[in-house]
Amino acid sequence: MNYEQLFLEFSEKACEFVEKASGVALGFHSVADGILTTDVEKLQRLLLKYEVFDFSNLPESISSVEDFLKGYLFTFTTGKALQMMIDKKDIKNWIEENFGKGTLKLGGTSANMAVALASFGFKKILVYAYPLVRELAELFPNIESIKTVSQDGRIVHPKDGWKEEKLGAIHWIFEVKKGQKISLSGKEIVCPRDNRFIASWNPVNSKLVIADHFKRVYLERISEYPKFMLAGFHIMRDVYPDGETVESRMEDIASFVDEIKKRGAKVHIEMASIRRKRVRKALIDILFPRADSLGINEVELSWIAEDLGESDEGVLEGDPNAVSTTLRKVSEKAGIGRIHFHTLGYYMLLEKNAEKEKFGLAVAALAAARRAEIGSSPSCDDIKEALRHPLSETGLKASKLSSSDLYILPTKIVSKPKLTVGLGDTISSIAFSLSDIDDFV
Ligand code: 8BR
Numbered sequence: 027m028n029y030e031q032l033f034l035e036f037s038e039k040a041c042e043f044v045e046k047a048s049g050v051a052l053g054f055h056s057v058a059d060g061i062l063t064t065d066v067e068k069l070q071r072l073l074l075k076y077e078v079f080d081f082s083n084l085p086e087s088i089s090s091v092e093d094f095l096k097g098y099l100f101t102f103t104t105g106k107a108l109q110m111m112i113d114k115k116d117i118k119n120w121i122e123e124n125f126g127k128g129t130l131k132l133g134g135t136s137a138n139m140a141v142a143l144a145s146f147g148f149k150k151i152l153v154y155a156y157p158l159v160r161e162l163a164e165l166f167p168n169i170e171s172i173k174t175v176s177q178d179g180r181i182v183h184p185k186d187g188w189k190e191e192k193l194g195a196i197h198w199i200f201e202v203k204k205g206q207k208i209s210l211s212g213k214e215i216v217c218p219r220d221n222r223f224i225a226s227w228n229p230v231n232s233k234l235v236i237a238d239h240f241k242r243v244y245l246e247r248i249s250e251y252p253k254f255m256l257a258g259f260h261i262m263r264d265v266y267p268d269g270e271t272v273e274s275r276m277e278d279i280a281s282f283v284d285e286i287k288k289r290g291a292k293v294h295i296e297m298a299s300i301r302r303k304r305v306r307k308a309l310i311d312i313l314f315p316r317a318d319s320l321g322i323n324e325v326e327l328s329w330i331a332e333d334l335g336e337s338d339e340g341v342l343e344g345d346p347n348a349v350s351t352t353l354r355k356v357s358e359k360a361g362i363g364r365i366h367f368h369t370l371g372y373y374m375l376l377e378k379n380a381e382k383e384k385f386g387l388a389v390a391a392l393a394a395a396r397r398a399e400i401g402s403s404p405s406c407d408d409i410k411e412a413l414r415h416p417l418s419e420t421g422l423k424a425s426k427l428s429s430s431d432l433y434i435l436p437t438k439i440v441s442k443p444k445l446t447v448g449l450g451d452t453i454s455s456i457a458f459s460l461s462d463i464d465d466f467v
Contacts, residue, residue, distance in 0.1 A: 029417055029425070029436055036388040037413060041147060041406040043385065043463060049150030049251035050459050051244060051291075054234045054279075055258025056137035056155035057226075058162050060128030060198045064102070064217075070208040072124070073099060079211050086302055087263070088112045088225060091120055098223045102202045105219035109197075109299065111226050111261060118227040121198060132165035133197055134231075135257035135296055138448045139455035144169040145403035146393060148459055152244065152251045155184055156237050157230060163188035175243045195228040222447070232261045233275050236282050248289045255455060256283070256313070257296040264304040272305050276312040283316045294319035294364075294458045296451070297326040306333055314360035319461070321454030324369045327352055334359055344369040346424035350376070350432055364461070368453045372421035373435045375457075380433035386460030390453045391437040397452055401444035415440050 073079070076092050081100040088094045088110050094117060097110045112118050132141065140153035148171060155162060155174050166172055166184040176187030199222050206217040244251070256279070262272050283293055295317045300306045310333060314320070322330070324344050331338035331352045340348030353365050353376045366387075367374040373387050392409035399412065421436025428434045 029422070030413075032384065033388055033392060033413055033438070036385050037392055037410045039385070040389045040392075040409060043389075043460065044147045044406050045149070047148055047459055048253060048462070049152065050143060050148065050253045050255060050455070051152040051154075051251040052136040052139050052255050052257070052455075053154035053240070054136065054156075054236060054256070055134040055231060055261065056132070056140075056153060056162065057134035057195050057197050057228060057231065058165055058193055059131045059133030060126075060196050061131055062125055062128040062198060062200050064200060064202050064206060066206050066208050069098065069102070070210070073208070073210060086110070088117055089114055091117060093117075094121065094225055097225065098200055101200070101221055101223035102206070102208070102217050103215050105202070105204070105217060105221050107221050107223075107299075109224035109226060109260065109301070111228070111232060111263065113267075118196075121225060121227075125198065127193075127196060128198060130161065130165060132162075132167075133199075135298055135451055136255070137166070138451040139255060139257070139296075140172050141167060141169075142393070142397075142403045142448070142452040142455055143459060144171045145405060146456060147406040150250060152181070152247075153184070154236075154240055156235075156240070157190065157194055158184060158188045159190045159193055160188045161191070161193045175240045177237075177239055179239050179243050181243065181247065194230055195226075197224055197226040197228065199224050226261055228261050231258065232263055233266060233270070234258055234262060234279060236279065241282060241285075245285060245289065248286060248291055252291050253294065253459065254283075254286055254291050255294045255296060255458060256317075257298060259295075259305060259309050260298040260300045262300075262302070262305045264302055272302075272308045273312065276308040280312050280316060283313065287316065292318045294321060294454070296454050297322045297330075298450075299326060300329070303333065306330070310334070310360060314362060317360075317362050319364040319366065319458055320356075320360075320362050321366050321368070321450070321458065323367070323450055324349070327356070327367060330356055344371065344420070346372070346374065346427050346434065349374055350427060353432075366454060366457055368450060370420075371418035371439065372424045372437055373453070373457070374424075375433045375435075376431060377433075378431055380431055381428075382464045383457070383461055384433060384435060385463045386457045387433070387435045389460060390456040391435060393456050394449050394453045395438040395440050398440040398443035398446060398449060403452065412438055412440075
């Protein structure tokens with residue numbers, strides 16, 4: 027297979043096919059991100075004041091200033107990304123008093139996917155954003171194809187549908203930079219790479235509540251948006267302050283999924299990095315069996331393998347043999363017919379007649395490479411610019427394992443990416459939106 031040829035051919039057809047794609051609905055995670063860069067002197071001062079000298083016993087969520095500082099120190103010291111939910115309002119207030127809101131940017135998997143798809147040229151996108159307060163609504167770009175359901179049941183651009191002023195949720199993104207230094211207990215700590223620590227305050231959405239007005243209007247208009255991408259599970263909790271459990275929340279989402287599946291919608295689950303084991307288990311037990319499709323990366327797949335009692339050896343390293351074996355096991359146990367795995371260098375699609383989706387995968391790969399290069403979502407025209415990037419050698423080797431139900435696409439690699447955040451969302455959403463491509467080719 028000449029992959030360069032394939033990418034060239036498909037980049038030329040991308041806009042034509044996007045025109046024909048059906049509508050996509052995206053729920054249940056749109057939020058305002060507060061972006062902050064790290065002020066090393068301030069971080070050091072706070073660590074000393076609260077006597078946080080290491081990140082041992084890193085908690086799963088933030089219930090104290092010390093927990094927050096441990097998470098921050100973890101990312102600063104290891105250069106690894108970490109997201110933790112804030113459990114208490116007084117800690118959220120403490121962060122706001124000490125750091126402010128930061129620069130507000132649209133975030134959350136659903137909103138990111140909406141922007142990726144709309145910028146690309148998809149015509150019908152319905153995104154869930156709740157509560158739709160003014161500060162959140164105004165962060166959505168002015169692209170007409172992005173719609174939401176307003177509380178009074180209209181399908182409108184988010185800017186035309188907000189209700190209140192006050193921001194009820196914020197995800198603080200503390201960016202750390204390679205080479206930044208702090209000194210703790212006489213030891214110098216040098217940040218090894220650029221990354222981010224995320225502290226999230228999201229008491230409403232963390233339940234992934236589906237507002238009645240959205241349910242009602244979506245069910246009425248489902249034929250216009252017959253694909254549903256579900257995401258946001260990474261912000262759920264095991265047990266909520268009111269005693270409700272994640273299992274009960276998952277059942278509630280499941281009954282909505284049953285409703286929409288009865289009416290013919292196809293449901294995709296975007297995994298994202300769910301740190302809580304109980305949340306992952308509830309997702310696997312309750313929602314996986316109902317899903318038509320799953321989007322996942324190597325870290326997420328290795329966790330699921332472990333959860334299912336399977337070996338995860340080689341998965342984290344992206345070894346294609348290990349990945350394909352694990353994908354088959356997940357598919358068997360959970361009964362998901364389509365799994366789209368992505369890692370640096372290649373995508374692997376497990377599905378009956380997997381090759382029929384190569385168009386969507388190739389277009390997603392070019393869009394991801396272009397996004398990595400320019401730092402924002404590209405249009406369907408613009409992805410041609412990504413053709414000049416080289417194909418991954420690892421991916422080319424991996425592609426030899428392709429078989430009838432396993433399609434492996436080597437991807438383009440951008441040597442100096444401007445931005446890598448949100449790439450997974452771009453890859454999964456474009457590929458899923460084009461997954462029924464053979465219907466209109
Ligand atoms: P997540 O958002 O799920 O982590 O996925 C990120 C994906 O972005 C990777 O799996 C990889 O396919 C893609 N990617 C990254 Br990270 N860096 C890239 C680069 N420099 N060029 C092209 N794709 C990249």
